[in-house]
Amino acid sequence: MEGGGAEEEEARAVEELRQALVARDLLPPKFDDKHTMRRFLKARGFDIDKTIDMWSEMLKWRKEFGADSILTIFQDFVFDELEDVLLYYPHGFHGVDRDGRPIYIEILGKVDPTKLLNVTTVERFLKYHVQSLERLFAEKYPACSVASKKHVDTITTILDVKGVNWMKVSKLAREVVLHINKIDGDNYPEILHRMFIVNAGSGFRLLWGALRGLIDPNTAEKIEVLGEAYQCRLLEQIDKSQLPDFLGGTCSCSCEGGCLRSNKGPWNQMMTSDNLSQSALMETGHLSNENLACQDMEPDVQMKLENSKSSDSSSVPLKMLSSPNTPVTRKENAGTPRLTTVSSTVTCFQLCHPVWYHRLLKLLVDVIKVIFVFLFRLLSVAQLFAALRRVASQCINTSSTGEHVHTPGMKSSGPTNKDCTAPCLERLKRLEQMVMELNQRSPRIPPDKEDLIEESMRRIRSIECDIKKTQRALNRTSLKQLKLEERVENWRDSMLTNSCRFSYCKAI
Numbered sequence: 001m002e003g004g005g006a007e008e009e010e011a012r013a014v015e016e017l018r019q020a021l022v023a024r025d026l027l028p029p030k031f032d033d034k035h036t037m038r039r040f041l042k043a044r045g046f047d048i049d050k051t052i053d054m055w056s057e058m059l060k061w062r063k064e065f066g067a068d069s070i071l072t073i074f075q076d077f078v079f080d081e082l083e084d085v086l087l088y089y090p091h092g093f094h095g096v097d098r099d100g101r102p103i104y105i106e107i108l109g110k111v112d113p114t115k116l117l118n119v120t121t122v123e124r125f126l127k128y129h130v131q132s133l134e135r136l137f138a139e140k141y142p143a144c145s146v147a148s149k150k151h152v153d154t155i156t157t158i159l160d161v162k163g164v165n166w167m168k169v170s171k172l173a174r175e176v177v178l179h180i181n182k183i184d185g186d187n188y189p190e191i192l193h194r195m196f197i198v199n200a201g202s203g204f205r206l207l208w209g210a211l212r213g214l215i216d217p218n219t220a221e222k223i224e225v226l227g228e229a230y231q232c233r234l235l236e237q238i239d240k241s242q243l244p245d246f247l248g249g250t251c252s253c254s255c256e257g258g259c260l261r262s263n264k265g266p267w268n269q270m271m272t273s274d275n276l277s278q279s280a281l282m283e284t285g286h287l288s289n290e291n292l293a294c295q296d297m298e299p300d301v302q303m304k305l306e307n308s309k310s311s312d313s314s315s316v317p318l319k320m321l322s323s324p325n326t327p328v329t330r331k332e333n334a335g336t337p338r339l340t341t342v343s344s345t346v347t348c349f350q351l352c353h354p355v356w357y358h359r360l361l362k363l364l365v366d367v368i369k370v371i372f373v374f375l376f377r378l379l380s381v382a383q384l385f386a387a388l389r390r391v392a393s394q395c396i397n398t399s400s401t402g403e404h405v406h407t408p409g410m411k412s413s414g415p416t417n418k419d420c421t422a423p424c425l426e427r428l429k430r431l432e433q434m435v436m437e438l439n440q441r442s443p444r445i446p447p448d449k450e451d452l453i454e455e456s457m458r459r460i461r462s463i464e465c466d467i468k469k470t471q472r473a474l475n476r477t478s479l480k481q482l483k484l485e486e487r488v489e490n491w492r493d494s495m496l497t498n499s500c501r502f503s504y505c506k507a508i
Helices: 002-023 034-043 048-065 082-088 113-119 122-148 171-187 202-214 217-221 231-237 273-283 289-294 342-352 354-401 414-440 447-507
Strands: 091-096 102-107 155-160 192-198 223-225
Touching (some): 002 048, 048 171, 082 113, 082 447, 113 171
Parallel strands (some): 102 155, 155 192
Antiparallel strands (some): 091 102
């Protein structure tokens, strides 16, 4: 009864907040969702006035930062340096825990802030961080909700701090982390389910004992600091098949370049329209978990995304010790505030979902192929008619210049007609054979050729990456060379000055 009473109080608080936001014109259809409002209420202790202020600042920040358009099909921000960033800041999503929540992993011991800021800028890194949150909002939570048949809007985080020297963390790195944590806390609150800090040494435990009192108690309860014997605790929450081998699991993702680059999870499977409808209803609060659990799900079709799996190997960066807050998908409502149609929600999801973007590109390529095949066949028919026209003209010329003159009362001679029609029939047969051969050919590229093309594209991308690295190395070398030349010139000038002084003194 107590639990039911608490849920009723939360529901009343959510409805009260909603009415207050509607009255102040602060409730866009995208955020008219009970789960979103409950998160903000929890972040402010269910204080309506403080929650309204936080909500208003969130909407203002989204407009200034451009968070609503950072993940659209025609997005103007592409994080091209992701491959370099992953070298100096290993992180990524990989699998789900036993309750279907996404798992986010960071290897902090291998982070090199200096090299990281050499391959990107703070501004672009912050945009990448927000884009990763929005991608989590658009892809991962809906996919996990459908796969687990219940509403999912939290993540499980694993931070590996082995080898981290906390005393050598630069001031700039600390400022970036604080900025990211402020963005998360102010705009994507109450998302962390559980954080495991593994391979924590005695120094970190002392540091954590001092910091624990400065962190919000609710957040501190979600954080577990574990030493080197952490595998058993992780396996209580995560299945071995979902945990990377370097953390005690059985997954290696060798074909994908490693677990942190594979972006493994239900979000890599294309949802059917029925599943999208279920996810949309569940996200807007119109489909209960019990009803969803009773429905049979259709098998998902495995669909691998290309490189920017890299662009979708996207993840939430630099959570460190504060809550790695991440958003939940909120679908647009049409008409009345509480009524949301499935079709409008699915349409919104399709526009935001990168999978549909890749499907659209693939469909466009197929249409272009069909158009080229049609034009080629049309050209063949045109050549056929041109050939027929030439043969007919030849026959007319032959009949007009022949030895026999045809009169209305006379029949044309047999040999002349045979000579005119024989080449035409032979050409028609050859053209028919060519048309039949063209019809038998498949308009699609053979699978083995597609594999070769994909492999070539991967090699080209790898070469481009190497070229960029080489270019940066050459730039650094040229700068060093200029400095050396300057030093040599200064040394020569000083030598000349000293020699002149010596000669003058000797003469005296």
